[in-house]
Amino acid sequence: MVVISVLFIGVFGLKLGIEFKGGALTEITYKNSRPIQTELEPLLKPLGFGSLLLQPTGELGYIIKSRDLDNAEHALLLKTLSLGENTATEVSFNSIGPSVGSELARKSIFSIIFVVIAIIIFITFAFRKVSQPVKSWKYGVITVITLLHDIIIPAGIFAFISHYTGAEVETLFVLALLTILGLSVHDKIVVFDRIRENLRAGTKQTFAETVGRSTSQTIVRSINITLTIIFVLVPLYLFGPATTKDFALILTIGLFFGIYSSLFFASPLLVLVEEWQKKKK
């Protein structure tokens, strides 16, 4: 899955929204009826606003994507779009200069990196008493490896979807990835916590058996909690505001793979590390 997702990202690429690369997004609605696209395009071309993209929205509206516009250009665009009696009313306008865009992208990347580092440190600290047989910082590293898996797959699927629907990477996409990170860390901590407890109880089982037992003990909880969150996300997707639709979708995909990775990826990795350590000795 990870390989396929990386391939998707590589082949289709992640289209950056105007928030990250700069540009303008104007949403308008017409008073009477929506003119057809080919009628508007020749009108807009001479304005020289770069490659314009017209997307129909709702019953009477259009979303126009262009390069970033200053005040005068913005007014000109609106004037051009109004066709006599059939006036165009602006619903929203968003123009972002390229420097602000790159700043946002930078901040998003930095915040993800810092969150990941903080998670490793926290898990190392929280599991400091269980350094036998596997050192606690390794729990942290394993968590992060599985987190990468949890993030790359939804990103890959998103790249695949966006290739067909033209969805773009927005701040909400980053937010969805961050939420997946948070929820998936919850999962891993719950499983690891059980391993910690079972290890302390000091049964004669091998490490692999303890891990296996802990995983099966937490499986109902893991599935149920994913179900509950999906119960929240499905209405958000179906009835929620248009802006959060993609968010809910990515989150649902991410949650599914998050659970999958806590159960079938994180724990086996832990066992693998332990066996690998044994061999070394």
Place this chain on the structure above:
Amino acid sequence: MWKKFVLVSIIIILGLAVGLFVFKTEPKLNKNFETQNSFFKKFPFRLGLDLSGGSHLIYKADVSAVPSGEVSSSMNALRDVIERRINLFGVSEPVVQVQHGGLISGGGEQLIVDLPGITDIKKAVEMIGQTPVLEFKIEAPKDVAQAVTVDENGVANLSVSSPYVATELTGRYLKKATLEFDQNTREPSVNLQFDDTGTKLFAQITKDNIGKTVAIYLDGSPVSVPTVREEIPNGQAVISGNFTPDEAKLLVGRLNSGALPVPITLLSTQTIGATLGENAVNAGVKAAIIGFLLVALFLILWYRLPGFIAVVALSFYTAILLAIFKLLPVTLTAAGIGGFIISLGMAVDANVLIFERMKEEIKNGHNINDGIHAGFSRAWTSVRDSNTSSIITSIILFWLGTPLIKGFALTFGLGVLVSMLSAITISRIFLFALGIKKNNAFTQFLFGSGFSSAKNVKINQ
């Protein structure tokens, strides 16, 4: 038993009170909201621009001419000036923020301006960009060359390049402007008070020009041309153009708001129509209610009695959190509501963890009462650790994030924090208060989950 009963009653009453507070302070839920006690009107939800409609502007400040030590103070001065200008136009609750550049954010010094309710971006930009240019000019020396041209109709035009020449005295040296009305004519006039440098300059100008006129120019055109009778050493001047009271008032405001300490350029603009925002709110609320009902249904069907208690605890938790949003107040954006919904998920998670553990303990041979105790104490470590990691995450995001991510991080972090204190504690107190000691088929059914009841099963290990 008695104590528990009192405790539970207190919690229920408090919970209902908080719920009532949230309900009463919402205009949409109360038909006769306008007639209500003013106390309730003070706490509406504060909606972000993406939900209420408005303009969001980002300006870049050019601080290259400012010494590095004074960047921060000149940015604050800039913020104050812009804030004063916006306030003049009566925008409700504008937010003007300085964003400093840094290693992580890059970008340099920026000024972020949020104008709720203003969807005409052109007007918004104009109102911020307006700087009144106030100049004092003196009569040009008489011997300046004057050109006379004769046009094709034979009319001679005397073109005076400018009858007045600029002096050093400008609006920069203005300390404050006040509005006054003439005692006799009731005509409005604008009184100016210069600062120290301005006073000296003005004294010099008046001293040199006794008997002549001094022109006061506003935005490039003369508004008042008084004749100087004597030297004015106290730095006070009066502009008595033919103002209407409103014009004079506006001018005073504009003069007082002053010139910008550093030049700014507009980097990005964003407007959200009010209807778009309202639709987003309605859709979000609808989705949240349906989501909450689905979760409640699931919890009750699957976890039965504890599930029902969890739903009660979650309702209280929601009420408390919404009340906090109102009281702090937290500005709610679409992303913020997303954070709130996720934190609700986390609160459910904590309860599910505990119930699963409870059921397990009961299966392993504890009676129901001990099982509840063991369930809470054993699940606590994982609840604590997972929520701590969430709080750490939200702190980092709040610290580093873009405004949108900050909104998410704030509601999410608050939500997780409140859930630790409310959702978990409340369901714990309620479950203990029930004081179920019996261990029969019925109680086992109540504490069972899914398709099995919580029987004491001897497990083979």
